[in-house]
Amino acid sequence: MIDWNDCPDVERILGKVSGACRVKNTRLPVDAILATADDYTPDEIATEILQGITPEIARRIINFARHHASHPV
Numbered sequence: 125m126i127d128w129n130d131c132p133d134v135e136r137i138l139g140k141v142s143g144a145c146r147v148k149n150t151r152l153p154v155d156a157i158l159a160t161a162d163d164y165t166p167d168e169i170a171t172e173i174l175q176g177i178t179p180e181i182a183r184r185i186i187n188f189a190r191h192h193a194s195h196p197v
Contacts, residue, residue, distance in 0.1 A: 128154065131188045133181050147177055147185070154185060161186045 128134040128145045135148045145154045152174060160169050166182035174182075 126189055126192045128188075131185065133184050133188075147181060150176055152176060154189075157182055157185050158189055161189075 126145075128136065133148055134145050134154055136143060136145045140146070141151050141153055146152055147154065147157070156174055157169060157177075160173050164173055165179075166186060167179040169182045170177050170179040
């Protein structure tokens with residue numbers, strides 16, 4: 125499980141999106157980005173798949189998750 129506390133693009137607020145980690149200031153669960161990360165580029169995710177975020181945000185979240193996966197705490 126990823127600890128998203130150090131990722132500035134992610135927040136978790138109890139009562140919003142069932143308490144799931146989501147892209148800050150949206151209702152988009154982080155898992156939606158990660159579920160598409162192997163098949164699409166951050167640009168495609170942001171413009172074609174999950175509109176409402178920027179490619180930079182998608183890229184940072186994907187990189188954070190991949191870094192955490194290769195360097196677990």
